[in-house]
Amino acid sequence: MRVVLVFAGLVTAISGFGQEPRTLEDCETAFIKNNLSLLAQQYNVSQADADIAQAKIWDLPQVSFQTNLYNPDAHKAFDLSKANSLSVQQLLYLGGKKKYEVAYARSNREQALLEFDQLLAELKARLNETYYTLHYEEKKLIDINTQLTYMAGLLEAFKVQTAKGNTSLKEQVRLQSMVVQLNNDKIGIVNAILQQQQLLKTFTGWQENIHTAITDSEDSILLAKRPLIPLETIKQQALEHNAGYRYSLKNIEASKINVNWQRSQNVPDLTLGGEWDQLGGAFRNEVNLTVGIPIPLWKRNKGNVTKAQYQVKESQANSDMKKLDLETSVELAYQTWENQYDQYAAVKAEDLQNLQTVHTGMMANFRKGNVTLIDFTDFMDSYRQTILQLYEMKKQLMIAAQELNRLTQSKIF
Known part of the structure; x- marks a missing residue:
């Protein structure tokens, strides 16, 4: 048992070493500046700029x-x-060939910008989810450490009394089972923290471990936020701002420009x-x-014109599918958030206060001998599960909120 406790303590020390409190705004600033995926996507925009310059060049x-x-x-x-x-x-060039070629290149640049916006929104949402996940895992660890310290100390006291014959080995084993369970919880939480910290390093480019900096008052404000607009308006915002859907619309436009460009290839050029x-x-x-x-005896680009026309139809179908998927995804995300919020709102402040009051009373009465070990350990196990579930509930609520922000690419929360 002491080996388990020492090992758990070492893991905690390792996870906490070098941590520095960072706000979400700090992480977002570093993310914009250092994230390699964003930097790579920016090169696509630069390539599109080069394509425009190339399209303008005559023979x-x-x-x-x-x-x-x-x-x-x-x-x-x-x-x-x-x-x-x-x-x-x-x-x-006759028939507007250069005009359409340049217009097509400009449309591709606009698509590259939308791809960048979409990647930025996706990564930023994942960054926020990771940050809030880390925050609530850290809160779990604080509570588990508090419980573990008390229960481990109690176990050591029982070992002394069992050796003297004052308590039974059965009681000692029951306490030991509680400590093992708390240690298992702790190891799982520490591993989750390490995983989230690694993700934040990837997002921000920082080398040191990151520790969240959200106060209890800020936490309460974040959890209490509700959308100020109805679901239908949220859907409309998603259609207006979601870069993935806007990309599909721009793809239709680019396909239509390509049809005109391919048609222009049938017009003979003048030397x-x-x-x-x-x-x-x-x-x-x-x-x-x-x-x-050239003598225009036949349309030399007829096949490519037909192909381009079918690409317009394909782009329109893909856009319609993207619109339907986006609307249903927003509705699902909203319902998920609403369910999480209702679950969180059902837990009143007085309920939490009563839980802490009973917890304090159980520990005091157990020390006085007014509560049996079975009742005490049963309550402590229930308390442990409840605390972990409360933090998990808060974490899932924040993740659901970030999903709505991601889909709408607006500040709903």
Whole structure:
């Protein structure tokens, strides 16, 4: 038993070593600055900017020069005095090809920004959930440590009395079972704390362990918050602000632009140029205008146009599905939060006060011998479970609130 207690104490010491109280705002600031996933996503936006710049670039003009390689009359190689010609040609896009190409690239950039916004919202929600989970696991640990300290001390006293024959071994074993259960709870809580701290390190980029900084008054205010708008308005906010759904709408727009772009490929492009010929034309130093255009005997891009049209229909179907999924998810999240809130609100302040009053009274009466060991351990086990359930209830309430914030990407709570 002493080995178990020592081991549990060492785990607690390890988990607490180097911890520094950090507010949620501190963590969010570090998250925005240091999170590698966000930094990587920002590069996608930069790539989209480069695609826009590339789309604006026209084909380079083509210059060709022709000169004499060998003059058979004068038996002279590279006779540059005669038979030279120079031409310059430029491809001109018709049908709005460049306009649609640039518009498509700009639409892709807007999608990249929405992807960034969606990733930011997802990671921020997970950061908040992790922070609140850590907070309530720490609260659990404080209570379990308090109970464990008392019960472990009581067990040591019973061991002395059992050795003297004043108490039975059965009573000692009953207390020992309580201490084992408390130690098991403690190890589970410590492992949960270590896991949440590791996640916070990943989110924030900090190397040291993080300890939450939420006062009891702040905790009460957070738990008492309720949405100020009805469910239907919350759904509407989700449709207006959720970057994932907005991405699906932007994808429809991009698909329509692509249809126009593919159609424009069927319009022949014009090649315009000028030509100077020293002796090869009808006149000396002849200057000519050249114009070239393919003969549109068939639509060379018909297949891609059809494909793009089907992509519009696919994008519309995906967007409709995304809308339905978002609305149902918001409704489920709201109902989950409401259930958690009702459960939390059902526990009144006087109920908690009565629990603590009975707990204090049981310990005092047990020391005086007014309560049997069986009644005492039964109550202490019930008290242990109740305290853990209360903190778990609060944790789940905060997680449900963060889920609504994530889906709506608004400050509902």
